[in-house]
Amino acid sequence: MPYHEFEVSRCIPERKKHAVVKGPGETLADALPAGYLNTIPGSISERGCAYCGAKHVIGTPMKDVIHISHGPTGCTYDTWQTKRYISDNDNFQLKYTFATDMKEKHIVFGAEKILKQNMLEAFKAFPDIKRMTVYQTCASALIGDDIEAVAQEVMEELPGVDVFVCNSPGFRGPSQSGGHHTICIAWFENKVGTVEPEITSDYVINYVGEYNIQGDQEVMQDYFNTMGIQILSTFTGNGSYDGLRAMHKAHLNVLECARSSEYLCNELRVKYGIPRLDIDGFGFEPLGNSLRKIGLFFGIEDRAEKIIDEETARWKPELDWYKHRLQGKKVCLWPGGSKLWHWANVIHEEMGVDVVSVYTKFGHQGDMEKGIARVEEGALAIDDPNELEGLEAMYNLKPDIIFTGKRPGEVAKKIRVPYLNAHAYHNGPYKGFEGWVRFARDIYNGIYSPIHELAKIDISRDAISTEGGFKTQRMISDVNLPDEVKNDPSMRQYTGAYDSLARLRGKTYPVFERTGDKQVAVEMATAE
């Protein structure tokens, strides 16, 4: 598996160790890109900082919490206009963002006083919210403010409130991934085990590494509820603060994004003996197998099978419609971390696209192992790319679409490559059976956008045809399809609702008799 040297990065020779091509017959033991290293000076990469990774990725999706950054206001930039980790409490954590607004004078004289003032004011402004997280930033870390001491004072002054402090300044690690690690360990050490939950089912899980992007968590929650499984906590999308303090009482940790939160599952396994089951919530087959495995663990596999049968019957004809039209389309799968391996194989198998490149902004070598293992031969794998490398890859690979974040996505559009937002999605949720069809629809809409066809024409160079009218998506996508596929009545385009979550909120679920209840009843009868 040879390393790949970008022309544009010849002046940065260290970069050569960060990209490989998966060659025929080669294995992970032949070559692996370097990863989770400091970005090389001179390489303008696309990473976030460790503060961002702790707060904006992991901490803030917690829904019933005041999240305060102890630093300049600019550190709180990522809120409802950029993040899409929604919640079922009217998106409190997205609608309101808090910062202590540190200024130069605070750097000189200290900022503990304004921190305390801000915390008290925030609790006063939102009297129904009794939980708070406080995030150290570069500024407050460098002057050494004792945030824990201030938090303790506030908790003593305001009985009933609880505060979590996360010391993950921007410079603590090479990327946002350092912040994921820090907050996981801090939460485990300081908060897990401080609340005793009410157990309402024989089957109790923590759903870990799930951030409810456009409702992903709520889709999976629906499946778990239908199976009679109690979700004690979700780390952290749509999750509650106190639920996450009770993680120690779960029977199983169901882990989605291992990149961001495997640390927590590993610690829960070591200290509390809770097993870690890694799952894939994306794609019909991986999701079906994941539900089956959880069902098998608890001895309720029949409940999983029922969901899989119903959902497959409902949505598979729609997935197949898109698969025929996406066959052979070239994709650059360029997300931040875990989606490079969550999606690498299943979009090829279930949507027919060819993944010609994978990259990760902040993944570790373990993520590259998973991603490279799952792509087909010939794919280019890049760690922590810079903008010029991304451009060079697109010019060489000529993808039909790329899945990435909004910043590199806009760069791609400039060279007329359509992109889908892999982090926050275009029209999600993408998890679940219906969600997977929504993803396929978004890919189809991206590749076959009539506007995009027009954008490909360079009016300074290309002749503009005056013949032929405006082409619709179907005229473009179906041009080479055989009639039996075009006219196959068993397949159809997406027929779900604009808001696929509406039907889930307020839904009632079957009540299953608990084995524990039976035992209690027998014991009570015996005692009487």
Next chain:
Amino acid sequence: MEQVMNQRMEQLLDHIMKKCLWQFHSRAWDRERQNREIIGWAGRVLLGECDATPPDPLDRCHWVDGVALVRAWRERFPWINTLAVDEIRALMESLHARLDFLTRTGSLNAELTDPHY
């Protein structure tokens, strides 16, 4: 015959690498345990040597992945249902060794030996 068995082992391995995640836990000691336990359970399930759900939760989690693996193998690779007991044992042994090499002893992942999570 050896070549056939090797090809078959590679088919099973390719399935694990493309469809599973359990072999890529973050540390070498985790991968050693995961590979040993899950391939071990898969072998016992193939041989019909396990007919009860393991009571210990950690064991059960490994067993779940082993059962899932065998189900997928039986569906994708019908030849596996024709193997004799000795052939299954030999196949699992070579698969385990190869998986250990790719994910652990031969892995180029520099984080595997980090002493902390």
